[in-house]
Amino acid sequence: MSTTVPGLTSPAGRTIRRRVLPALVRTESLRLLRNPVPWLGLALSVWALWTTVPEPGEWPGSSYEGVTPTVAPLLFGISVAVATTFHRGRTEVAPAAPVQEARRALARLLAALPFLVVTAGFAALIGWREHDLGGLWLGMEPGRTTEAFHTVAELSQHVALGLVAVALGAALGRRVSRLAAVLPALFVLWFVAMTYWLFGARSVTPFSVIQVQPVPVPVGPPSTDPLSLPADWLLVGPPHTSGWDRQLVSESLAWWHDVWLLGLALLLLAVAWPSEGRRRLAAAGLVLAVLGVVGQQVVIP
């Protein structure tokens, strides 16, 4: 008896192999998008965004600072959904199948990428909402504006954060044996990240996850005459602070923060990844993370 089976090295085999990944991605993607948690998170984020409006008597910049962290529930939801998907990887299914764990992990990761579109959409919604409100308020007289808008660099953080959310969910889902234990860990991580003022000190600002600007730069004691400061500076002073601070929005800081987030995401993905390819991910992540932190340290005023 003789049997001929087309091998994967044959042209037909290679075509089949190329089709496997999209098919897996489609299946995983459908499962991920059916998970209600990210959509509940999105609803909470939109709700939080809509209720963040400038109010008379607010801390100078309160509404501006409050807008960015509203993404946290969405990020938490994305992490939970991705963790559920990667947690399935802990169960050995068809270990002898030709599609090995690295490709399955890649399919799960690619399947989660539509969530980056959702985070980008949320960033666009923030931009639209701010324009609809006519801008947010920043600073106090005489250095004040009522038409502050988040820069593209600041908004781009949402997409990078989406990637971190995916990578964090993948890492915890793959490495923690119980989903019930993943949930509190994700919650604490994202809601701590949401508490942005924890990272207010200059030494820890580059390590923040959700970075909120403006950065306060001390410019003088309480006795300083604010009118003597450059007219284009946004200012905050007594009684809100002990002296006069410049409220600085730095686009370069925001871009370098994105680099740090990309590095962080790759490091987390390395944790989630099967042994094949893990080192390369970790090395790339480490390089980007260090570059991002150093870049922020250089540009931070």
Add this chain to the structure above:
Amino acid sequence: MTAAMTAATAQAVVPTARALRWAPPAGVAVLLLLVVGLAGSSGRPADTVLAIAAAGTAATVVGGLHDPAAALLAPVPVSAMRRRLLRLGLLGVPALVLWWVLVSMAPMTVHAGPGPLLALAACGVAVAVWAPERVAVLLGAATPVAVLAVDRVAPAGSTVAEVLGWWLTDPWWVLGAATLVCAAGRHR
């Protein structure tokens, strides 16, 4: 409760402690200590951080109810509720110690008592007792998290925010109510 049952529960303490997974609670504890330390250095009131800590700790304690051998142990005379209480006791004591440490590290806190932590944990346990078996612990662990998440984003002064804030403003009442719900499901 019979003497045999009491003796059995007492003797089950050590093996149950060994059966528990301690790495996730330890990880969450380290994270919370770091965060509260960070909050302390910022000099701002740490109530938000402590609220997150309460929900995170409560979710971790409820998550500890997950028993991989539950199917095998289902028909033993020491009931599921007694086994739950044993696990809660084993996880609850270190959780309260952690809470005490966090509160002592946190600056300018209003809600320093263990009430909010106990209230959230009790709500989670109540959900875990009554939810369908397959997802009971997951839903139970999600409860403190969900309560805080919605509480944080709900507009201040709204009815939703007020009701969801009871765990913080009236924790002992919430604890009492959740305990009654748990007691009603003692045979589950």
Add this chain to the structure above:
Amino acid sequence: MTTTAHSTPSPSTDSGTMLAADGITKAFGSLVAVDDVDLTLGRGIVGLLGPNGAGKTTLLRILATVLAPDRGTLSLLGMDPASPAARTEVRRRLGYLPQSPRLYGGFTPLEMVDYVAILKEHTDRAWRRREAVAVLEAVGLGDRMHKRIRTLSGGMQQRVALAAALIGSPDLLVLDEPATGLDPEQRIALRSVLAETAHRGCVVLSTHNTAEVAALCQHVLVMDAGRICWSGTPAELAGVAEGRVWESDVEEPTALRSWLTGPGTRRHVGTLPSGTTPAVPTVDDGYLLVTRLSR
């Protein structure tokens, strides 16, 4: 051993009745998993056969007091498990092996069995230790009782779970597919362990293996679509196919069921065509015929 479809349940074990179910029904939403089942069982081993989804696991979970029936009455060891106090008493004398038992990977088999013994309220440490060692040896794990469970093979883990079910010499043993993952030698060892238990109590086990049933069980129940559609001895089950099974080299359109038994040879159950010589029936043939006829 008594097994009847519509008998009056006995209130105590003195009369030999260890398990009596009357009109037991359990539904999950619109799916009726167990539908009006009546049972009376005494000492001995009862095998529960049936296709996937027939309701065997649900019935066994009810008999193990893990699941409460929606309707019907149940008496286990002369007690009604619907009452919490009686249920606890039943559980002291019951052993249960679930379909996919999960264990604590960080425990050794000895620690796991000892832990289950504590939860069965055996508080005498010396007795527990002796008994745990004895059941582990009985299931052939005497030399592995100090290894971590996560390092054991699937078959060995199954035997640890079986040992946990056997601890305390239960009067009622409920086993859901106990032979899964066991090699032939272990299966034979399992038979002798169960036969010993059956001397003093009642063993109810589900299986897909008809050979296992023929070798081990004094009585067989065949379940399909939530109902017990046949009850009798293994020989009687084989006898159902008497004169209704035959072999040929070709397809038989009149057969209820046909399958290949070897190169070119087909075996059929159904109405024997005239002029055909019937084959010697097996439990397999009887089972296939019963499940086909019940639909």
